[in-house]
Amino acid sequence: EDKVVQSPLSLVVHEGDTVTLNCSYEVTNFRSLLWYKQEKKAPTFLFMLTSSGIEKKSGRLSSILDKKELFSILNITATQTGDSAVYLCAVWNGANSKLTFGKGITLSVRP
Amino acid sequence: GAVVSQHPSRVICKSGTSVKIECRSLDFQATTMFWYRQFPKQSLMLMATSNEGSKATYEQGVEKDKFLINHASLTLSTLTVTSAHPEDSSFYICSASWGGGAAGNTIYFGEGSWLTVV
Numbered sequence: 001e002d003k004v005v006q007s008p009l010s011l012v013v014h015e016g017d018t019v020t021l022n023c024s025y026e027v028t029n030f031r032s033l034l035w036y037k038q039e040k041k042a043p044t045f046l047f048m049l050t051s052s053g054i055e056k057k058s059g060r061l062s063s064i065l066d067k068k069e070l071f072s073i074l075n076i077t078a079t080q081t082g083d084s085a086v087y088l089c090a091v092w093n094g095a096n097s098k099l100t101f102g103k104g105i106t107l108s109v110r111p
Numbered sequence: 112g113a114v115v116s117q118h119p120s121r122v123i124c125k126s127g128t129s130v131k132i133e134c135r136s137l138d139f140q141a142t143t144m145f146w147y148r149q150f151p152k153q154s155l156m157l158m159a160t161s162n163e164g165s166k167a168t169y170e171q172g173v174e175k176d177k178f179l180i181n182h183a184s185l186t187l188s189t190l191t192v193t194s195a196h197p198e199d200s201s202f203y204i205c206s207a208s209w210g211g212g213a214a215g216n217t218i219y220f221g222e223g224s225w226l227t228v229v
Contacts, residue, residue: 034218036220041222041223042117042204042220042221042222042223043155043204043220044220045218045219045220088154088155097143097160097208098157098160099145099157099206099218100157101154101155101156102154103153103154104154
């Protein structure tokens with residue numbers, strides 16, 4: 001069974017801090033790893049990672065994948081209160097076309 | 112980006128009644144749609160995968176007679192919670208996939224539907 005473990009489960013930081021969110025996974029047929037941001041509604045897509053060592057960047061957010069060690073990190077620099085959300089990591093199994101989600105990391109950014 | 116619309120966003124129903132939730136892909140044809148359930152402070156749990164024109168594939172532990180899924184067209188899938196009970200109260204989210212869903216940026220989520228059964 002595919003498995004995604006995210007850590008820490010929750011995090012409280014102050015505006016301007018940098019945070020690193022972790023995601024480790026086990027999947028029988030890896031196709032891609034995805035990061036989503038979820039506020040009080042459905043998740044919004046952040047990144048899709050398929051290759052090791054290639055950083056994806058979007059503004060203050062960046063992410064990288066290590067397929068050898070089976071993990072990914074999501075970095076947020078110069079955090080803002082609007083970054084407060086649950087960050088979900090998911091892996092896409094290419095054999096059965098299923099997306100397995102981790103439990104999410106609750107990030108709270110204090111002013 | 113592509114838009115997936117889910118309706119209703121919130122619904123309250125009485126125990127024993129049925130509720131239908133719709134998921135529409137507004138600007139693309141979705142060959143596959145996925146239905147998830149999310150309890151408070153929990154992750155998204157896949158309930159079933161529906162392919163246009165064929166029967167849905169349910170995950171282990173999900174009762175197919177209770178959670179009826181219909182994917183009659185490439186732009187619409189519906190989830191009907193039959194004989195709802197308070198324990199069915201949850202956040203239900205659909206996602207729609209275009210082109211087989213091989214890449215993350217071709218999987219789009221609806222806005223979700225909060226179901227409360229009283």
